[in-house]
Amino acid sequence: MIAFRVRQWHKWLSLFIGAQVMIWLASGLYMVIMDLDFIHGDHLVRERPDTFMAGYSPEVGFADILSNYPEADEIVLANWIGNPVYRIYTAEGSLLVDAQDGTQRSPLGKADAIAVAQYHYARSRGVASATLIETEADAPTELQSRKLPLWRIDFDDAGATSFYVSPHDGTLVARRHTYWRIFDFAWMLHIMDYDERADVNNTFLRVAAGMGLTLSIIGMWLLWFSFNRRKRINGI
Numbered sequence: 001m002i003a004f005r006v007r008q009w010h011k012w013l014s015l016f017i018g019a020q021v022m023i024w025l026a027s028g029l030y031m032v033i034m035d036l037d038f039i040h041g042d043h044l045v046r047e048r049p050d051t052f053m054a055g056y057s058p059e060v061g062f063a064d065i066l067s068n069y070p071e072a073d074e075i076v077l078a079n080w081i082g083n084p085v086y087r088i089y090t091a092e093g094s095l096l097v098d099a100q101d102g103t104q105r106s107p108l109g110k111a112d113a114i115a116v117a118q119y120h121y122a123r124s125r126g127v128a129s130a131t132l133i134e135t136e137a138d139a140p141t142e143l144q145s146r147k148l149p150l151w152r153i154d155f156d157d158a159g160a161t162s163f164y165v166s167p168h169d170g171t172l173v174a175r176r177h178t179y180w181r182i183f184d185f186a187w188m189l190h191i192m193d194y195d196e197r198a199d200v201n202n203t204f205l206r207v208a209a210g211m212g213l214t215l216s217i218i219g220m221w222l223l224w225f226s227f228n229r230r231k232r233i234n235g236i
Contacts (some may be wrong), residue, residue: 003191008056009106013214013215013218014215016211016213016216017208017211020192020212021212023190024076024189024190026186026192027186027187027189027190028186028192030182030183030186031113031186031187031190031235032177033184037180039133039137039179039180039183039225040175040180041161041175041176041177041180042086043122043158044121044122044161044175044177044180045120045121045122045172045175046078046119046120046121046122048079048119048120049079050078050079050086051077052077052079054113054129054214056084057058058077058084059099059100059101060097060099060100060101061104062075062180063222064102064107065102066095067086068102069088069090069095069097071090071091071092072088072090072199073089073090074088074089074105075087075088075089076088077099077139079095080116080170081115081116081119081170082100082119083098083099084099084100085097085098085099085105085170086098086099087169087170087171089169093168094106094157094168094169095168095169096108096168096169096170100166105170106163106167106168106169106170106182107149107167107168107172108128108151108166108167108168110130110132110151112154112170113130113151113165113167114130114131114153114156115128116151116153116163116165116170116171116172117151117155117163117165118171120163120172121155121161121163122180123155123157123161124222125155125156125157125161126155126156127153127154127155127156128154128155128156129152129153129154130151130152130153130156131151131152132148132150132152132167133148133151133152134148134149134150135148138206140177141184141197142174142180142181142184143160143164143174144161145195145198146164146173146174147208149167150164150165150167150168150173151167152164153165158176158236159177159178160178160181161176161177162175162176163175166177184197191205192204192205192208193205220229
């Protein structure tokens with residue numbers, strides 16, 4: 001009687017855990033066969049120098065920038081889409097200032113955001129759309145914990161490529177494409193975090209792991225019981 005009930009528990013546990021194990025295997029297989037550099041979108045980004053050659057002297061010096069922005073915690077001279085700029089970081093956020101005339105370039109408008117995306121884009125396809133994302137409600141899950149606002153630039157290519165550009169310091173913050181989105185979905189299924197897709201210690205995963213362990217223990221007990229029962233029958 002006990003063995004019959006245990007078999008029933010084992011059957012129902014197998015139904016649930018078996019389905020989840022298939023999901024783990026399928027999602028895990030996709031993640032291990034895909035090249036991570038490809039998933040990260042390295043093939044979509046053209047390598048661009050971010051600094052200038054030693055000895056370069058901008059029209060507007062560091063002293064002038066510090067005088068205009070005394071609250072700055074960090075000032076960096078950088079190459080921004082082929083132009084010298086200062087990235088100024090403060091406790092309130094970041095700014096982009098032209099190193100030629102000292103004018104503030106941020107926050108970037110649509111045209112500048114598109115120019116940044118096209119500057120880094122390694123292919124020749126055109127821009128399909130540009131959208132400024134300002135609130136969490138409008139942010140897609142693929143942005144994860146990236147700080148808003150961000151410009152989303154979508155390209156008209158086969159991979160549905162999207163570049164995310166900061167309107168404050170003009171940097172390319174993230175790149176996304178179809179295979180990355182599939183990878184992210186597979187990761188969500190694999191770790192069973194259906195909300196933020198980042199917590200590998202969530203309740204669902206712990207419960208499923210516990211049920212899987214229970215299923216294994218029950219299965220081993222049934223196997224031992226089966227051998228024991230066979231021995232008793234053969235001994236009669």
